[in-house]
Amino acid sequence: MKKLFAILLAVAVVCALSLTAFAADFTTLPQNTAASIDVSATFDEVDYEDAYFVTLTYSDIVFAYTAGVSTWNPSTLEWDAPEDAEWTTASATVNVVNKSSVGITVTFTDDIDDAADVTLEYTSNGVLTLAEADVENDKTATGSAKEGTMTISVAEGSVIEEATDIGTITVSITETPAQQG
């Protein structure tokens, strides 16, 4: 009886030796399955947010008018109209520098007080167009500032009767529309 038990036990031990082989088969299967999983990644392109940086440098915007000399006329017993009246300072300049990521259009307008008989004139019809500071189609390149100068002049025939604030000049800054085609 003891011999029979010993033989059966030995057979059982021998059979158990193959268990590691079965284990090897099971580890192979999951590895092959993992290799077939698709790995993907999404990519959102860089979102470029436009920013504006505009510099205005303006000269002393004070226009000076000399009314001239009026002389007494004994014949008419009136003061003659002054002669040599002129604008001694009749122009000013505004320099505009664009360091924005977009092109800008700078439009000059004025609001002159009704009490002043003054008209202002602007070069280029009061409009400056400045390209963007960044390099188009190359977001990695270093850009360059763009600048332009506007000259403001008192139009011929303008007259003031006394020293006064004649009004304001407004600089309107808009994005230059993209050109078609």
Added chain:
Amino acid sequence: MSNEFEKENEEKKKGALILGKKEKIFLIIIALITVAAIAVTVWALFFRKPDDSGLTPDYAPQDTETNAESIPGDDTNDKLDSPDGGGAVSMSYTKNVTIDISEEKAVLNFGNPGESNKDMLVQIVIQDTILVQSGRLTPGHKVSQLDLLDGAAKKLKAGGYEGKIVVLFYDQESGEKAMLNAEIPVTIQVQD
């Protein structure tokens, strides 16, 4: 005789009593007026909102903008060259402007870089109505939000508006407003 004297005495007492009631009423009225005056004084001192007229000041506001913050990294002391009597200003901004009616605030991104040599005042204007007006914005500072002027929220409904940011320049010493100002047209989103 004594009856007449007592009667006269009683009438005098009644008269004194009536006069006492009048005095009481008078005192109550005085007390009410005093309480009302004190209430008005306390309200004016502690609860009254400042007069936000929305008029463009000809001289720089005394108070700097409370929402202003330093521009990060803008610690340069290099100022722009400025012609005699003139000025040199830079403006940094984006065109995203929103107004929150319930918060009574405007959200924007506007800066007066440190290289400028003028103080600025920023307004947000829709249909010629000034809805927002900042305090003095000194060089090196920016604002990311501004308070609506008193009553401005009532003039708005949720939606999109074509408006503009108006920028006024002031001399840092004299406070005088420059003859030149700037306008930046923007589309303003208003939300409840």
